[in-house]
Amino acid sequence: MLKQLRKNPKLLPQGTEEILRYETPVQTVARVAIEDVELDGYTIRKGERVVVSLGAANRDPLQFNQAAQFDIKRPIARNLAFGSGIHYCLGSNLAKMVCQIAFSAISQEFCEIKLANDPPKWRNNFIIRSLERLIVVLHK
Ligand code: HEM
Numbered sequence: 001m002l003k004q005l006r007k008n009p010k011l012l013p014q015g016t017e018e019i020l021r022y023e024t025p026v027q028t029v030a031r032v033a034i035e036d037v038e039l040d041g042y043t044i045r046k047g048e049r050v051v052v053s054l055g056a057a058n059r060d061p062l063q064f065n066q067a068a069q070f071d072i073k074r075p076i077a078r079n080l081a082f083g084s085g086i087h088y089c090l091g092s093n094l095a096k097m098v099c100q101i102a103f104s105a106i107s108q109e110f111c112e113i114k115l116a117n118d119p120p121k122w123r124n125n126f127i128i129r130s131l132e133r134l135i136v137v138l139h140k
Helices: 002-007 009-022 092-109
Strands: 026-034 037-039 042-044 050-053 112-116 132-134 134-140
Touching: 002 092, 009 092, 042 132
Parallel strands: none
Antiparallel strands: 026 050, 037 042, 112 134
16 A cells, blocks of 8 residues: 555545544434434334444445445545535545645655554454554664
8 A cells, every 4th residue: 555655646635535434433312203204114213223334334335335345545435434414524624634734744754554473453343443552673
């Protein structure tokens, strides 16, 4: 990915979008139905709680070609990493900007980034998908 970014920095926005789609840092959001809702043959009754898997939606093969593949060149399409509707993430532009600045700086400064021997360890959390630590080796 770093090599591709260095060769073609224009991939930065879609690469960032693809990381957010592929890993979906906020995996689930919850809602309480304020009225009965029919959804795909199911009835959700007023007052019932619903947990929505943004992570699954972002790998929906009906929405994304080869959804299980990470593709830095995937054209930008709507994904649910920042939610949807009135609660859409207020910090989405800031978060994307921070990612793009970080990847741009790393790709310009270093030729290679590799995982260190210590394997990445994911946090055991149903809602937030994040790493406890990520130790990498950077080569100039
Ligand atoms: C990669 C980083 C981030 C991700 C993946 C993310 C994701 C999300 C998601 C999925 C929601 C919707 C929650 C829901 O529907 O219940 C949300 C809401 C929100 N986010 Fe973020 N967020 C990120 C960064 C940020 C940052 C940097 C800020 C502020 C500086 C921020 C502020 C908010 C706020 C205030 C809401 C609530 C909006 C509302 O309920 O009206 N987020 N975020």
